[in-house]
Amino acid sequence: MQKPVYIVNDHILSAIGTSTESNWENVLKEKSGISLIDPLFPSDQPIYGSQLKEYEKVNPKATKLENMFLYSLQELLKKTKIKSSNERLMLFVSTTKGNIDLLQDKSSNATDRIHLAAMAAFIQQELGLKHSPIVISNACISGVLAIQTAALYIKHGFIDHAIVTGGDLFSRFTLSGFYSFKALSAGICKPFDKTRDGINLGEGIGSVLLSNDPAVAQGAYAIEVTGYGSSNDANHISGPSRDGSGLSLAVQKALKHTDVKTIDMINAHGTATLYNDNMESLAFQQLGMSDVPLNSLKGYYGHTLGAAGVLEVIISIRSMLNNTIVKSLGYEEPGTEGKVNVAKTFIKKDIRTVLKTASGFGGCNSALILKKG
Amino acid sequence: MMKLKINKWSAINDREVLLNGESKLVFDSTALTDQKLEVAYRALGVSYPKFFKMDAQSKLGWLSAEYLCEGGKLFDTSASKDVALVLSNRKSSLDTDEQYQQSLTNEEEFLPSPAVFVYTLANIVAGEICIRHGIKGENNFLISESFDAAALVNYVTILFEEGLCEQCLVGWVEAYHGTLRSMFASIAKTTDEKAGLLFNIENLNQVYQTSEL
Incomplete structure (x- = not known):
């Protein structure tokens, strides 16, 4: 079991x-x-x-x-x-x-x-x-x-x-x-x-x-990890795929047990390079997530490489616990091919389900689904 | 009960190229690493110009995958999203890291090379193999102090049980200061326990040791 x-x-x-x-x-x-x-x-x-x-x-x-x-x-x-x-x-x-x-x-x-x-x-x-x-x-x-x-x-x-x-x-x-x-x-x-x-x-x-036992761990909270998946673009070692299809594959795997309509927030990779953010926008659009509030935390922390995924998951958990989507710092005007709903301000909202993604050199992508009990 | 088996395995060390334990190519013992890698490439009779842009570790991994598929396809590409690639080594990308660091020492002629920098990540070799074979499934690169069959078998078995992959390429790849060492195994489901080599810690260790110098 x-x-x-x-x-x-x-x-x-x-x-x-x-x-x-x-x-x-x-x-x-x-x-x-x-x-x-x-x-x-x-x-x-x-x-x-x-x-x-x-x-x-x-x-x-x-x-x-x-x-x-x-x-x-x-x-x-x-x-x-x-x-x-x-x-x-x-x-x-x-x-x-x-x-x-x-x-x-x-x-x-x-x-x-x-x-x-x-x-x-x-x-x-x-x-x-x-x-x-x-x-x-x-x-x-x-x-x-x-x-x-x-x-x-x-x-x-x-x-x-x-x-x-x-x-x-x-x-x-x-x-x-x-x-x-x-x-x-x-x-x-x-x-x-x-x-x-x-x-x-x-x-x-x-x-x-x-x-697996929040009581034993004396958890401050219990956010379930319900979905995961990684993928490779099989396209280029130093640039993201143009169409976002590799990232889509990782997200689709992560969504195996989750209806895409229940996603309340996306914490994207959002490195602020022209190609990365554009690729992500196309992936989220393909996945029917254009209207889901989305942010990148790189404007607060920069790209912290090996720390980034963990650190950004932690801030996303704070968002879930406080029902507050964090403003995507540095964003003013849309500038990607795919339509995405970037958070221009802090948004108060019940956040039960979060999608976290990351992409990197070597053509790799990954996605996690986090759920509040 | 689902069982996994080692379909095939390939290995490259400083002496030779092996496929399922059989020697496919023996290197001239006086040859330099770059020459050995090129000889192994030429012996395949395939044309892949990008090979020459790679660092030694990516060449080594690329060759290991190539020898594993014996000039054919590694996997049915229609299922490319279900193929996982789980690699490991000890040195990460240290061979190229040191080379890149060298290029940073001269402040007057400070010209770091993006073509070198891109290879300063462990998983770039995985990217090269994914591009060559159209692999779009799960990726992971584990760093361990020595070959860790338990970590690899545990994680790959989980990926199959979770339905996160249908086939997998798993292995070790390391090129450092002129020493080459790789071992790749292709893993698939089986219903016949007696067919081939079961994918477990003991057998994966055995294969790794067999392919040692």
Whole structure:
């Protein structure tokens, strides 16, 4: 007998807060974590991004990213009755580049932890978790895919509880790469807007606790994960499919047990590149979701890569708990081929069912359905 | 009760290319990695110019899939949305990461290459294989300290049980500092337990070890 799987607690560490509560408050105040930053390389344009400011460094042996993970995970563990030593608990780590700064910093004594699994094992040991973590590195869909993977592990009885944590650094490595692709915005990004001109990168951590028993987990809430699916465009490694058909496939799988008419809100990927947002608009139109209120949170956080999917799921859960669709920051005028209903303001509405999507390099797409009990 | 079997498997290491345990090609032991990859490509007799734009790891994965299908189709493409691709390795894309990092060292001639940067993600090899074989189903890339048959078998079995896939390509692919190591297996449902190799942790480990140098 397969039990339902719920997300029951969470934590966010980002440029706009060191707790989920402070993040939510700042989102409601339309505060963006994105600002003009000191250039990390010779650049012919100003560089905007979202960088972490203050947070408590937990461990002197840990790298910057590991400290970020440890901080977020310890804050999450404080909020639950489940002990880190629980035999039925497993950690799932989502990251695209992990400790990528170690490639530049040869003086570090943590050089082996350039390997993502070694980094995850270090985190596991520091927290005293029993099982080896599962590490998922699948470009920008890693976070959403890690939640899917963890939920399926619980549903199929391998474990009862899971922590999914996603994180990446704001690094010279990644920044220069997106710069070389001419994909960086000249200002603060404007997802789905007519004048959007590219992405901002960001850093942070999003962590969620999943469980088949919200009571045991002493959940702050119980949001059921009822649908999931991923896909590949089989089209291009660095650009999204033009027609959105790949993303549609992932969403259709996620909607297996859900009537599309019941979706109250879409939290899109919305990176604010011309092609990504256009592709998404066509997918949602194909799926008959043109009128469903939609937002992208990239205007608040930038693109936090491995953290993005998890962090954005957490804010979407706050939306469900507070019946408030978050304004899609940076959006003013429609500018996509497909018709989408982008939230220009905060919208009060009973939100029972949410679709979360992500798409990334390598042609990958993923989708989750979240339901309020 | 649904059972899964390993239909076929291919492997490439620094010495040879294997298909179901049988040697298909033995490399010149003095050849460099790039030469080995090119020799393996030429031996297939197919034309795929994009191959030459790929990094070593993507070439390796692409070749492994190609040898697995023996010049035919890997899957019935009408069912391409039901084919999953679940890959794994230890180094992620570190080989190309290091190469890309090198290009960032000179501040005076700061010219990072998008063509190199795009390969600095583990799952790009999966993207290349999906493009070649029209695979549109589930994708996942798991990073582990060593070959983790349990993680792969567990996740792939779940995908079948959930109806998230009808067929699957699962494996390990890693090219790092001139060392090549891949093992791909195609997985399908079976009703005949005695037919072929059952897809379980023991057998997947066995296949991986068989294909070791």
